[in-house]
Amino acid sequence: MKRFDSPFSPAPDVPSSTGAAPAASSGAADEVLNPFATDVCPGPFGVDEARSVPGMNADLLRQLTTTVDERAGQQRGQPLVLLTAPRAGYGKTHLLGRLAAAADEQAVIVPVAFRSGDPVNWHSVARRGIEAMDRAETGTPGWSKLRQACSGVVASLLRRLIEDGRLPCANPEQAMRVLSGSVEDIFDPNGQAHLIGQWLMKHASQLRKPLAERIGRQLAIVNPAEAEDWFQTVYDLGTQGESQSTAMLKELATSHIEGCQRLLRLLAIWRPVVLLVDHLDAFYRNADAGLQIASLLLDVTEVEGVHVVLSLNQDVWQATFGHHLPSALEDRLTASQLLLRGLTAGEALALVRLRLTEAKVPTEEHSAFEKFLDVPRYFMGRPLGSVAARSFLRHASHQWQAFMSSGGSVAPVESLLEEESEDDMLLPDVGASPPAPAQTPQGTLFDAETSHFMKQTAEGLAEPIAALPQNEPFILPIAPGTKVDDSPPIAPPQSLLPPVDSPLLDPVAAQPTQTTPPPAPEAPPSDASRSVGNFEKLREMLDRLRRGNNPDAPETTGEAAAPQPEVPSPPQNESVAQKLAGVMGVAASTGGSEIGQTELIARFEAVKAQMLPEAESRSLDLSRVAELVRLAGRRFPLVRFSETELPGQTGRHVMSWSLQGMDIVFGLAPFTDAVWWQTLSGYAAGKIATGLAAAARTGEPAPVLKIVTFKSDRDTALWAQFQESGSLPEGLRNVVDPIHVDTRSMAALYAMQRIIKEAESGALPAEPSQVMSVLARELDFFWKRVTRPLPVTS
Numbered sequence: 001m002k003r004f005d006s007p008f009s010p011a012p013d014v015p016s017s018t019g020a021a022p023a024a025s026s027g028a029a030d031e032v033l034n035p036f037a038t039d040v041c042p043g044p045f046g047v048d049e050a051r052s053v054p055g056m057n058a059d060l061l062r063q064l065t066t067t068v069d070e071r072a073g074q075q076r077g078q079p080l081v082l083l084t085a086p087r088a089g090y091g092k093t094h095l096l097g098r099l100a101a102a103a104d105e106q107a108v109i110v111p112v113a114f115r116s117g118d119p120v121n122w123h124s125v126a127r128r129g130i131e132a133m134d135r136a137e138t139g140t141p142g143w144s145k146l147r148q149a150c151s152g153v154v155a156s157l158l159r160r161l162i163e164d165g166r167l168p169c170a171n172p173e174q175a176m177r178v179l180s181g182s183v184e185d186i187f188d189p190n191g192q193a194h195l196i197g198q199w200l201m202k203h204a205s206q207l208r209k210p211l212a213e214r215i216g217r218q219l220a221i222v223n224p225a226e227a228e229d230w231f232q233t234v235y236d237l238g239t240q241g242e243s244q245s246t247a248m249l250k251e252l253a254t255s256h257i258e259g260c261q262r263l264l265r266l267l268a269i270w271r272p273v274v275l276l277v278d279h280l281d282a283f284y285r286n287a288d289a290g291l292q293i294a295s296l297l298l299d300v301t302e303v304e305g306v307h308v309v310l311s312l313n314q315d316v317w318q319a320t321f322g323h324h325l326p327s328a329l330e331d332r333l334t335a336s337q338l339l340l341r342g343l344t345a346g347e348a349l350a351l352v353r354l355r356l357t358e359a360k361v362p363t364e365e366h367s368a369f370e371k372f373l374d375v376p377r378y379f380m381g382r383p384l385g386s387v388a389a390r391s392f393l394r395h396a397s398h399q400w401q402a403f404m405s406s407g408g409s410v411a412p413v414e415s416l417l418e419e420e421s422e423d424d425m426l427l428p429d430v431g432a433s434p435p436a437p438a439q440t441p442q443g444t445l446f447d448a449e450t451s452h453f454m455k456q457t458a459e460g461l462a463e464p465i466a467a468l469p470q471n472e473p474f475i476l477p478i479a480p481g482t483k484v485d486d487s488p489p490i491a492p493p494q495s496l497l498p499p500v501d502s503p504l505l506d507p508v509a510a511q512p513t514q515t516t517p518p519p520a521p522e523a524p525p526s527d528a529s530r531s532v533g534n535f536e537k538l539r540e541m542l543d544r545l546r547r548g549n550n551p552d553a554p555e556t557t558g559e560a561a562a563p564q565p566e567v568p569s570p571p572q573n574e575s576v577a578q579k580l581a582g583v584m585g586v587a588a589s590t591g592g593s594e595i596g597q598t599e600l601i602a603r604f605e606a607v608k609a610q611m612l613p614e615a616e617s618r619s620l621d622l623s624r625v626a627e628l629v630r631l632a633g634r635r636f637p638l639v640r641f642s643e644t645e646l647p648g649q650t651g652r653h654v655m656s657w658s659l660q661g662m663d664i665v666f667g668l669a670p671f672t673d674a675v676w677w678q679t680l681s682g683y684a685a686g687k688i689a690t691g692l693a694a695a696a697r698t699g700e701p702a703p704v705l706k707i708v709t710f711k712s713d714r715d716t717a718l719w720a721q722f723q724e725s726g727s728l729p730e731g732l733r734n735v736v737d738p739i740h741v742d743t744r745s746m747a748a749l750y751a752m753q754r755i756i757k758e759a760e761s762g763a764l765p766a767e768p769s770q771v772m773s774v775l776a777r778e779l780d781f782f783w784k785r786v787t788r789p790l791p792v793t794s
Contacts, residue, residue, distance in 0.1 A: 045145065046097065081336045090390075108267045110267070114293075154200070275306060322616075342388050601775070615750065665708070707735055711739070
């Protein structure tokens with residue numbers, strides 16, 4: 001039997017197939033063990049980046065490694081990194097293993113996996129960390145990660161003695177360079193620099209006292225005898241790797257109340273320490289344990305030179321942490337959060353090929369199984385990023401068993417293809433003689449023309465409501481690059497946007513066409529207009545279907561439906577996003593992107609479902625709202641966007657949207673920030689005064705200003721206190737429009753912001769402009785609420 005090592009899990013303890021011969025005839029597919037049987041990664045040590053799919057969660061790996069590098073020189077108080085996945089099987093532990101492999105030369109990796117029954121305290125952290133490091137092997141025989149770290153501590157202490165001039169040395173620079181290199185070369189008998197290790201062992205008795213004093217100062221140990229115990233234990237473990245030294249280190253780290261802190265500070269003498277906390281499923285629905293774990297890990301981040309990465313699934317977060325934590329702990333725990341996504345079809349195919357190559361499956365069987373598995377078909381109809389790696393591996397494992405049962409070679413497949421005639425194929429050869437009119441290809445119900453029509457009809461009916469035709473060239477009323485405010489007057493004169501007390505009009509219908517100014521309504525329709533008319537008829541038909549074939553029924557927006565026009569024209573149920581973004585489709589790319597609007601909408605729904613637990617358990621994240629306001633303001637051509645630094649608030653800005661007759665100022669700051677809101681009040685008052693002065697000079701009405709702010713269910717009490725605090729003058733309270741965002745709306749906002757960031761970073765094969773074009777209507781509730789006029793006060 002051939003054996004392979006899983007590229008999705010650490011290498012097993014038994015030898016791999018690279019050095020073993022098959023037990024039976026080589027090349028026979030039935031002699032290969034299931035390459036997809038292993039789908040669980042037990043721990044972070046042993047994961048080889050060369051045997052992993054490079055693109056899988058590459059953006060998260062890059063963020064994690066960058067975070068470790070940036071925090072390496074910083075001492076304490078760094079935010080905890082929270083790594084979450086929608087559910088089990090998305091590759092959290094495997095990603096932590098890739099992080100451990102990538103940071104192996106820069107940090108000391110300490111995995112911590114609490115077991116059922118462990119008390120949540122410092123002693124458990126020390127015990128489980130020492131055990132995990134002692135089990136993990138390095139590339140040198142007889143060396144564990146624990147011995148390597150202790151050797152590094154001894155080498156670092158020697159180097160500091162040389163730097164201080166307390167250790168005479170003939171060539172200090174060379175000695176420091178060697179001590180900064182591989183510790184195995186120094187302390188292993190076969191190492192290239194083993195002479196230094198032998199010299200240290202020879203003079204250990206003379207060096208014990210100065211090195212123990214240095215450890216005592218580093219660990220804040222007052223008792224010299226206790227400091228010597230720490231040094232002797234680390235020295236014995238680093239130079240000889242004795243098991244009794246490991247037991248002694250565990251006793252030192254768990255017998256004293258500050259033993260774990262001392263252990264972590266000791267390891268940090270060599271390199272920064274990264275604590276990887278994983279496998280917390282045993283604490284599911286244990287809110288008390290969740291509170292203890294959160295408090296403990298946040299205390300660990302305060303230890304000098306120690307950084308923490310917490311990994312868990314969304315169900316554990318929701319049931320154990322989430323809203324069970326005080327808001328202060330929750331905010332600190334989620335200050336730096338990363339969310340895993342699922343496989344793409346390309347990554348899944350790369351994983352299949354990697355597994356088959358590792359298993360040494362012959363080339364013919366390799367190709368035959370790829371066709372048998374049909375990865376693109378498996379991903380068809382599944383939301384982007386929703387396929388967990390473990391789920392796909394189990395599917396591939398079942399398919400492999402079926403493949404082996406059916407013969408497992410190319411010859412039977414080819415013979416079957418040769419036995420089939422062209423009339424039996426789903427897609428016959430277009431060059432062959434046409435079949436008789438009464439016959440159709442086997443497996444189909446309609447002829448080619450009818451099938452094409454049914455396909456187009458099905459695609460139209462399956463299109464979600466939010467899929468706007470903003471990328472179609474015939475709906476672009478303004479040439480690219482033209483500013484709306486510089487457009488020539490329209491006859492009869494009218495504004496691009498109506499007054500704030502009337503419904504928004506369609507910008508397409510409000511402007512003349514580019515080919516025949518002024519337009520003549522009674523002119524014979526051209527090919528383009530007939531295309532528009534056909535498209536609009538289809539949209540009207542779909543709208544009637546959505547409203548139950550009742551054209552007189554009111555629309556779901558809560559407003560009365562406009563009467564149907566007598567001639568083909570854009571329907572009146574256009575979204576606010578369409579009205580604000582009449583020319584937004586100019587920047588969108590329809591042909592050069594690898595992802596269509598159906599996949600984007602599916603990805604949006606998947607991410608929104610992932611964000612819903614966060615929205616239910618946390619307060620509204622104003623920074624994400626600010627990103628959406630900024631991006632929409634720059635993308636919507638009918639909106640003039642500005643961002644101004646507030647006086648006396650260096651680095652803090654206020655954003656504004658200017659529409660026809662309305663100025664919208666966004667108050668995106670916590671209600672507890674009284675100084676910011678007082679500064680904003682002065683800014684808004686000055687803006688109102690400037691508008692009134694300009695109106696007096698020109699004789700035109702002054703624009704209406706309103707201050708938009710956002711609050712969630714968790715902000716109700718803060719909003720009430722804010723109203724009573726006096727941060728806003730009495731004269732400005734009537735222009736403040738507080739927009740309440742419920743949990744589902746929060747999830748939609750977060751999903752839009754996340755997908756735009758994915759597009760900007762390249763993780764999603766789409767342009768940000770395309771994302772805005774396709775998904776703008778998904779946030780129509782948001783745009784509509786933001787642009788709603790203020791109520792008229794008596």
